[in-house]
Amino acid sequence: MAVWALAWALMTALDPQAELANLALLLVLASALCGLWLSALESLACCALAVLAFNWQFVPPRGTFSVDLRQHLWLLLTMLAVGSMVAWLTGRQRQVAEQARAAAQSAQLLHQVNEQLRQATPAEGAAFLASALRSLSQGELAWSLAHQAEAPPQAPLLHCDWGEPSAEDRALLQECQRSASPLEQGLQQGQSQVQLALPLRGATQCHGAALLRLPPGLSLSPLQRSTAQALCDQAGLQLERRQTEQRAQRSSEAAQAQQLRNTLLAAISHDYRTPLATILGAASTLRHQWGKLSPTQANALAGTIVDEVEQLSTLTDNTLQLARLDAPHARLQRDWESLEELVGSAVARARSRYPGVRMGLRIEAGLPLLRCNATLLVQLLNNLVDNAVRYAGSGPAIEIVARRLESELLLAVADRGPGIPSAQRERLFQAFERGPASPQDPQRPSQRGAGLGLALCRAIVLAHGGQITVRQRQRGGASIECRFPLETQPSAQPEALEGDLPPVPAPARPQEDTA
Numbered sequence: 235m236a237v238w239a240l241a242w243a244l245m246t247a248l249d250p251q252a253e254l255a256n257l258a259l260l261l262v263l264a265s266a267l268c269g270l271w272l273s274a275l276e277s278l279a280c281c282a283l284a285v286l287a288f289n290w291q292f293v294p295p296r297g298t299f300s301v302d303l304r305q306h307l308w309l310l311l312t313m314l315a316v317g318s319m320v321a322w323l324t325g326r327q328r329q330v331a332e333q334a335r336a337a338a339q340s341a342q343l344l345h346q347v348n349e350q351l352r353q354a355t356p357a358e359g360a361a362f363l364a365s366a367l368r369s370l371s372q373g374e375l376a377w378s379l380a381h382q383a384e385a386p387p388q389a390p391l392l393h394c395d396w397g398e399p400s401a402e403d404r405a406l407l408q409e410c411q412r413s414a415s416p417l418e419q420g421l422q423q424g425q426s427q428v429q430l431a432l433p434l435r436g437a438t439q440c441h442g443a444a445l446l447r448l449p450p451g452l453s454l455s456p457l458q459r460s461t462a463q464a465l466c467d468q469a470g471l472q473l474e475r476r477q478t479e480q481r482a483q484r485s486s487e488a489a490q491a492q493q494l495r496n497t498l499l500a501a502i503s504h505d506y507r508t509p510l511a512t513i514l515g516a517a518s519t520l521r522h523q524w525g526k527l528s529p530t531q532a533n534a535l536a537g538t539i540v541d542e543v544e545q546l547s548t549l550t551d552n553t554l555q556l557a558r559l560d561a562p563h564a565r566l567q568r569d570w571e572s573l574e575e576l577v578g579s580a581v582a583r584a585r586s587r588y589p590g591v592r593m594g595l596r597i598e599a600g601l602p603l604l605r606c607n608a609t610l611l612v613q614l615l616n617n618l619v620d621n622a623v624r625y626a627g628s629g630p631a632i633e634i635v636a637r638r639l640e641s642e643l644l645l646a647v648a649d650r651g652p653g654i655p656s657a658q659r660e661r662l663f664q665a666f667e668r669g670p671a672s673p674q675d676p677q678r679p680s681q682r683g684a685g686l687g688l689a690l691c692r693a694i695v696l697a698h699g700g701q702i703t704v705r706q707r708q709r710g711g712a713s714i715e716c717r718f719p720l721e722t723q724p725s726a727q728p729e730a731l732e733g734d735l736p737p738v739p740a741p742a743r744p745q746e747d748t749a
Contacts, residue, residue: 237267258313261288265317266324277321285314340461351472363469371446378407379442406431407443414440432466436474509542570603573636580615588623592631605721606698614694617687618647618714626651641720648713653706663692
């Protein structure tokens with residue numbers, strides 16, 4: 235109205251000086267400007283009324299609708315045609331611009347919800363979907379999700395903005411989820427209302443439904459309907475992806491468990507058979523040939539039995555712990571432990587088992603406490619020492635190193651053996667992988683084994699959030715290094731916690747072996 239008022243004021247002011255054709259141009263300009271705010275039909279109506287008013291006030295004879303056919307009729311018709319065309323085109327362009335803007339907003343909303351659903355949990359995804367649908371429709375929402383374990387899947391109601399839903403609401407959700415197609419239902423509650431049910435469709439099936447209750451007298455445009463359905467389809471695809479990931483994870487865990495069972499059976503059938511046969515042979519000889527054996531021979535057979543039993547005990551411990559740590563959702567009972575005491579326990583066991591092997595210790599003073607499972611840490615050290623003794627050949631002393639590295643604790647077992655080729659370092663931490671053989675030392679044990687020691691070491695370190703690596707030493711030999719993250723130290727030493735893996739009692743820290 236302001237545009238028409240301004241145009242009419244200008245035409246009235248210029249009337250005494252301007253010609254009639256020039257005044258008509260101002261009217262055409264006003265029609266074009268009004269098209270920026272009015273619809274196409276409104277612009278046409280305003281243009282027609284403006285031409286009539288122009289004829290009444292400015293075209294002689296003034297104050298009448300009479301028109302001189304020779305002078306003014308074509309002017310008025312041209313004004314009406316040009317003004318109507320300009321107003322129509324301007325109004326249509328404004329509608330097209332509004333539709334493009336609405337489409338861009340819809341695409342942006344779909345993109346935002348898609349980004350939110352990508353990493354969201356099912357509960358967070360439902361919240362994002364509900365928020366987007368409410369902002370799109372300005373209405374209330376109820377939704378239901380199907381239980382995939384049921385056949386056919388049912389859709390129990392999970393949420394309803396307007397309180398307790400009616401039986402018709404539940405039936406509409408069930409039918410929408412069953413048919414996997416949008417449904418509309420009218421309501422009469424004082425004023426006309428519409429509610430729209432939209433399915434949450436995935437690639438293979440419908441996973442539920444959402445029910446939009448629009449405000450009285452309001453309806454969704456076709457673009458808004460398609461956007462709302464696209465939002466629901468995104469949510470359905472996200473639910474289906476989550477279910478697929480869960481099924482894949484369960485299948486992977488089942489396959490890992492089956493592979494672990496097969497591996498353990500292979501280990502039992504292969505690596506347990508030789509020690510058992512040796513024990514059986516030595517025990518049988520002692521039983522049946524006792525009177526014919528000299529004390530030296532009997533002692534050698536008894537020593538063989540002891541060695542093979544220790545080998546079986548180590549193999550059994552490694553196998554059971556590896557199976558336990560590789561199991562899904564394995565949990566450790568951890569407590570604050572002194573690394574010096576754990577190293578001392580491993581050194582005492584090594585000196586008893588390998589009396590001919592020299593042990594060197596490099597333990598940094600004042601090491602912080604390590605939050606760990608003591609049983610597993612001692613088993614880690616025992617396996618690393620056994621591995622070093624087995625493959626070091628006739629090299630110098632085996633060294634155990636413990637020191638602090640900024641926010642980590644370094645625990646390493648090093649030897650001066652032949653070392654480990656770089657191509658084989660990563661494979662050594664896989665189950666049933668054995669390192670390269672070295673020349674046998676008469677004072678060292680046999681290199682046979684199941685290949686589970688280092689695999690268990692890696693599992694123990696990873697279970698504590700650490701890393702294990704193999705480093706080639708400059709003057710020969712290898713160093714297997716374990717790095718454990720340091721946690722905030724306790725203000726007071728806590729009492730030992732009860733658990734299925736209790737800490738092992740450890741002797742006091744041994745003095746460094748200078749031999």
